[in-house]
Amino acid sequence: MSQLQSLEAIEKRLWSAADLLRANSGLASNEYFMPVMGLIFLRHAYSRYLAVRPQIEATLPKRGGKVRALTREDFGQQGAIYLRPEAQFDHLVSLPDSADRAAAIIAAMEGIEEDYESLRGVLPKTEYHKIGNDDLGELLRKLNPEELKTANGDIFGRIYEYFLTQFADQGAHDGGEFFTPISLVQMIANVIEPARGTVLDPACGSGGMFVQSANLVERNYGDPTKALTFYGMEKNATTIKLAQMNLAVHGLQGNIAEAISYYADPHELLGKADYVMANPPFNVDEVDAEKVRKDPRLPFGLPGVNKAGKVSNGNYLWISYFHSYLSKRGRAGFVMSSQASSAGRDEAAVRRKLVETGDVDVMVAIRGNFFYTRTVPCELWFFDKGKPKARRDHVLMLDARNVYRKVTRKIHDFSPEQLANLTSIVWLYRGQADRFLALVRRHLLDGLAAAQDSVASLQEYLVQAKARAASLAGLSREGGDATILAAWQALDDALSTFAADVAAYAMAVEKRAAKAIADNAGNAALRKATERLAPLADTSRDLIKSADHLYKLAGHVLDALDGEGNTRDLNRQRKTTDEARKAAVEALKPVRYFHRQALWLQERFPDAELRDVPGLVKLVSRAEIEKSDWSLTPGRYVGVAPEEVDEDFDFEAALRDIHVELKGLNEEAVELAAKIVRNFEELGA
Template sequence: MSQLQNIEAIEKRLWSAADLLRANSGLASNEYFMPVMGLIFLRHAYSRFLAVKPQIETGLPSRGGKVRALTKEDFSQQGAIFLRPEAQFDHLVSLPDSADRAAAIIAAMEGIEADYAALRGVLPKADYQKIGNEDLGELLRKLNPEELKTASGDIFGRIYEYFLTQFADQGAHDGGEFFTPISIVQMIANLIEPERGSVLDPACGSGGMFVQSANLVERNHGDPSKALTFWGMEKNATTIKLAQMNLAVHGLQGNIAEAISYYSDPHELLGKADYVMANPPFNVDEVDAEKVRNDPRLPFGLPGVNKAGKVSNGNYLWISYFYSYLSAQGRAGFVMSSQASSAGRDEAKVRQKLVETGDVDVMVAIRGNFFYTRTVPCELWFFDKAKPAQHRDHVLMLDARNVYRKVTRKIYDFSPEQLANLTSIVWLYRGQQGRFLALVREHLLACIQAALASQAPLREAHGAMAAWANLLRSPLQEGDALTAQVALDEAVAQFNRDFAAFNTQVNALAADGIPDGAGNTELHEAAARLAPLADASRDLVKAVDHLYKLAGHALDAKQGDANSRDLNRQRKAADEARRAAVDALKPVRYFHRQALWLQERFPEAELRDVPGLVKRVSRAEIEANDWSLTPGRYVGVAPEEVDEDFDFEAALRDIHVELTGLNEEAVSLAARIARNFEELGA
């Protein structure tokens, strides 16, 4: 999570490096778009290469004391691509100024294309020679910060998305609708659960749906390159290359056709796709009605035609296409404008027919700010043509708008635990109680593990605070300094007692454990046993912060002392130790609360209606509500909850960060306006 919290600063730094090309190369944004994305591809590929290489090397066979050389097959099995030495990013970064960096980058791309036939003619090579050698060197170095050398795939997904969006904002692309946030894609993958067969995305953009499908298969210990076949359609040739690069960097291949999905079905998958996943463009109103009127992919007819002979809104074209592509056992999950679920007139007629099939499975409402380029809320639709008989006359309505975490001041997503909790509600709907209980147990075990892991940072914080207090104690204090010192000594003694009690609790609970396959009653009892530990972790966070503040007061009262330099040095060490201890303690309560979130809403580990969150809605009720599929219309309003962990100081820090960001944007906007006036000769 800490990486995600820092992502905004990393993104801006990387973008400022890439944006140098606009000023120094003479290339327009639509010209340096692909060279920059090519380098981001190499950087991403290298990180994945390094991540899996040690594991591969450990398992390599040897003969006569000689270990077999690495092969591209080794990396494909680990969801990565093999990189020759000359294609590895560190090699490119280390090139001296005398080297021809453009030629080296092109050679790196050609080496990868030689090893991977699916990438031949895909990787960018044409424009690197137009960029100065020094500029390329600086760009390579700035795209290689320490944070990215150990970054996770989520971090790169965000960076990839950010770059795509920034280029879209500059007119290098067509609207930024080609990347779906990872949280959204993961939820779609979690609910349709692709296992084996064909995955179709008729609006595939940069291929994120395919990547997350593959990740899910890997998490279930399968080989996605053997289990899944990826089929995509995309109208823009440049975006197709981005998708192929995105697939390749994860060790995958796909069949992506250049096509306008409204008018053509190049893969001829009508009624054949096992899974359909998509995030199509919303509210398109320029589709020629005559061209699609007799399309076999529209089993429910046209959703409405305007006076200009255009389909009034393309949303229900997409919805119909996704439905018609499914095989008799197929599942679909896709993003759709929140307007679509309650749209009236001809669209409502199509929706009625769709609901009457019994194949609409789940509807999920998502709050705004999950997308970089769209601040409006959206909804996820799920179809299941093999839906069990007991559900055919019902739709699960899930309102997830109150579930989110704030990544930056502009962007929200789901934490892994929030995503798992939302997914587990659908497990209950599908009668998979065992998976629900296993998740509750996982949260509770994570609580215990976090508590165990916090012991070392707490000891460090205790030692740093004690050392600081000892420095403050000498020489003998008097007046305000003495008062501050006494308060500090009392706080240190109390912290020692609290720390010892916490450790005793942790070790006892760790020894008890939670048995595998624990039932609902056992898990409720385990959560109750862990509640004091979770509360103690919260109290220790407050205690260590309070201790640091008291030591600060003692230092302020003592300033001017000859040892102030040593004191300030110790203060910095104590602050670092405090932060580490707080970061280690917070997950203890966090994981316990994730388990409680589920247990409080579903105490019997069975699906039930929860106001403001979920309701299993009958077809009769949907009909009575004009065939609306908007979750909020059915689930009601959740009771207001008091946040016991509200941190006023953290809220103030967030406000300060937001204000700083707005000020930075204002300065940037003013500079851009001034530059535009200069270009106009004003």
């Protein structure tokens, strides 16, 4: 399950908690926002604390038979914060009704601030005295669901956006500012690959860019706290506190200044930032032109001024700022309105100057519905001032609008494999074929590992199916009806076939697993490995259909028995068999999925070299860009993919999308009906 899906349950609990405070306390929505966020901070910090504590304790030194006590430094090295016993969420949840919960929460916050200087004055405290003791108890329980205990990633940004959207005070993103989807932040981090140096986000929001860049460094290089220095700017004081909390809960620190980035450069990083990452507000038209006209961060000039003396559109102010902040070898990646890449007049003049620097590196088009609160499409821009000479006259145009995973009716994202595949195209562009081939190999190995894991689940389902068939056999013979016997015979035949297919599949898996894919396998060897694993992938798909069919046939026998089989034991057995079927199906799905990911790459880049792929990618020269009015819109260059007859149409995925759509519509209908009822009640009807 993706992060977005797992957080939907959390959001509903949060809104329930918010409704509790709205109804039972004297707090307005903008007053109880921070108390709730403070508790979310404690809950998330506790989850990370519990996740890393066992591995820390396993390595603690002993002296005189006693294990050294845990310290802040232990947790900082693991991307978490140390929590005193009184600040641990389970302690707060377990407080009796006689306890002063507000005082306990405040003490927890003060203890954390005492241990972490970067959080002093940041965490909410006094607000808790305004909430009743019973309400605080209920609030603590509502904010302690199982889903939140296992959630990961930048949940602060998501929950922050949730509150901004649901509460009456939504001014924080009316100008286009909204939470950056995790997929897009990860894509930006993957392309600019922050490794060591200064990371700047001039519109940092809740700090998600910092968290994802730190995650990438941790995966590839080690401790991000030693490798990266974070600087941010944000105009909203409350949002700054959220960003500082978000950084702290991940064991990070950053210098975040309260400033309006259009008019101020508080960190004085002009020409000094190694990396710039941002999702600025789109299409702002209220920037005072006179205040920014001589700004040294605008070497390409203003992008147009209207009659009111305002910059017509602030998009190119941001774009110019990001470019100017970069050091001589710096890289930038940022989200931008899709309107900007082909905007005309003065904006086109700025864009031309940018292209002529040779620093525009990659452009990525993203379809709509990636943002949590908006349906707008967007584009990711990438600058690289350290581009080698051979690439300075070219821009990689990548149209990713047809690459997505449908999470809910309104939300799309990239699966981890889709994200990796898109990133690998950039690797080919940079001449890093070895990384591309390593990814293909990883997909194949993941598929093979899934196949090995699926055998046990299949065999367990076979055991349950045989047991159920044996139970139905006696009832069928007792019934003696031709319809019943025919249904039983169909089940028995299918069971024999399925058992043979499972045995053959297990042998095929063992045979394929015996032939290892070398660590340094070249393109030809990997292509052969893909061909070799194709029958396994196809068989896994067929076994899913067979497993489902077998379960349905058993149901047909019960239907033919006309209720005679509806005993308690048989119903229990039916449930057990169905659970085993679902487990087998879920175990089989990744086998074909990972194979298809490898095939997706190999079909488009058969020689493990970058090439133009209609509808997906094209390496465009500066001359081509000039002929197209200096447009940087990927779709203008990559064209449209030729229509293909899909002989292997994924009906399961299509049905899943339909189910997601229907579920979303049903939920909206329920919410709308409840809203109508409330409106009538308020009218006294």
